[in-house]
Amino acid sequence: MVKFRCLQRGYCCRRYWIPVTHLDILRLVLYGCYNPRDVVEPLEASVYPSTTDIPAIRLSDGEYYIALKIERDGSCVFLNRDGKCKVHEFKPLVCRFYPFIYVVRNGDIVIEVNTAALGECPGLVLDDKPIPQHIVKELQKLAKVRIEELRLWRELINEWNNSVAGSRSFEDFMKFVIKRAWADYTYLKERGLLVK
Numbered sequence: 001m002v003k004f005r006c007l008q009r010g011y012c013c014r015r016y017w018i019p020v021t022h023l024d025i026l027r028l029v030l031y032g033c034y035n036p037r038d039v040v041e042p043l044e045a046s047v048y049p050s051t052t053d054i055p056a057i058r059l060s061d062g063e064y065y066i067a068l069k070i071e072r073d074g075s076c077v078f079l080n081r082d083g084k085c086k087v088h089e090f091k092p093l094v095c096r097f098y099p100f101i102y103v104v105r106n107g108d109i110v111i112e113v114n115t116a117a118l119g120e121c122p123g124l125v126l127d128d129k130p131i132p133q134h135i136v137k138e139l140q141k142l143a144k145v146r147i148e149e150l151r152l153w154r155e156l157i158n159e160w161n162n163s164v165a166g167s168r169s170f171e172d173f174m175k176f177v178i179k180r181a182w183a184d185y186t187y188l189k190e191r192g193l194l195v196k
């Protein structure tokens with residue numbers, strides 16, 4: 001059914017906007033010393049509809065999703081000219097699944113080919129074999145972390161959206177994000193769910 005090897009051409013990094021969680025942002029700060037304001041931005045929820053059940057973030061002038069910055073040519077802020085990712089070792093979790101996806105079926109995490117990647121991802125080749133076990137196992141492990149990180153992200157957003165005190169600027173939201181990310185980093189570490 002499938003063979004896959006990332007050819008690092010960066011096609012997927014020019015095609016999609018990349019939603020990030022507070023823990024994705026913390027990894028960029030911790031391992032890449034990035035200032036979040038330089039690499040993430042709020043995207044208007046009405047222009048960039050989310051396909052997940054993550055709530056939009058309420059700021060003073062509208063509702064937004066937080067994503068990696070998009071350059072003028074539509075590419076990700078971390079895409080190098082040679083097609084390689086500048087933050088490959090600690091890139092956002094959503095990037096690490098492509099060209100696969102996980103689905104939770106009857107309590108089991110199942111790894112499947114992302115149908116949107118068919119004919120798009122040059123490293124994905126369909127043959128008569130199943131997805132290699134090392135890929136399945138690695139992505140199942142990652143999916144457990146992702147599911148927990150998304151739960152914590154949803155909690156953070158709901159808390160922010162339901163709070164009526166203080167300013168609703170993007171700057172204030174980012175301060176809230178970083179503070180909470182450190183607390184959740186410790187929580188995940190204690191549960192063996194930390195990934196670089």
Ligand code: SF4
Pocket residue numbers: 012013018068076077078079080084085086087088091092095
């Ligand atoms: S973070 Fe890296 S892998 Fe993800 S879209 Fe950007 S360049 Fe591509």
